[in-house]
Amino acid sequence: MSLRSLHIVLLGLLIAASVQAAAAAQRANSRAVVYRHVSMLAELGRRLFFDPTLSASGKLSCASCHDPAHAYGPPDARPVVPGGTDMRQMGLRAVPSLKYLQATPQFTEHYYDSDDEGDASIDNGPTGGLTWDGRVDRGRDQARLPLLSPLEMANDSPAAVVAQVRKSASASLLRQAFGASIFDDNEKAFDGIVQALEAYEQRYTEFYPYSSKYDDYLARQGKADGAGGARPRALQRSRQGQLRPLPYQRAGSRWHAAAIHRLRPGGSGRAPEHGNSGQRRSVVP
């Protein structure tokens, strides 16, 4: 190869390397931008979640029913939490906890699960989705329901919610997240509000911290076993008050529970969900 063509080859390699480096820097940059945007949205969502002025009564926030002190579930033993413009309308359903929803699959009538011990060819029936009947898949679509339900936050329209947010301390954050003119379009502003609520519900520190004793036990087992090959089991408390695994062979009602509620990590070490998001349950009405 002549000296000239060697130069050309080297120059080509240099250009390719710098193009790659620029692309990598851009990727890292856009990831940082997305990360910042999501944390801003989540912070906005947190403020909205606790803001009672988002209800027609001015008394009911998302947190009134989904109380962080009670795993984002109902604050007391009443079967339903009253709401509506006069705060006397009784909802039709119990308030669910909002924790660990991140693993809920989208609603499907026929669910085949391979992560489970079971046979992946078995149809588990209707599974997944949010609300007791799985009628919405995304947090942003769900958040529209309580904001506009006459039995809950009872706003007349998306525009009514937007007008409240515009007056509130959250307005500047909404502008920051979606642009200075976001309040010019009610539908866009409402979309931004429900997206922010969704982003807040995805904050793992609040909504899926995996901080129970059992999670701790799994983490320690994984470490002890290197690759995380341990077979964690249902726990029982010993007479000395320590948690220890139940024997696998144990039959009867306790073991039945362990067969339904997954106790072992799923693929790639994912923490187990102690439920299967199945919709085979009774809902009235």
Ligand code: HEC
């Ligand atoms: C008056 C009480 C009440 C208020 C206020 C309320 N919720 Fe709920 N929430 C419920 C009930 C009841 C359900 C179950 C609804 C159903 O099955 O149709 C529910 C369901 C949900 C779900 C689905 C949970 C699951 O397991 O599928 C999410 C997410 C949620 N609410 C978020 C919110 C957000 C965000 C707000 C505020 C914008 C809010 N809720 C305000 C009572 C309330």
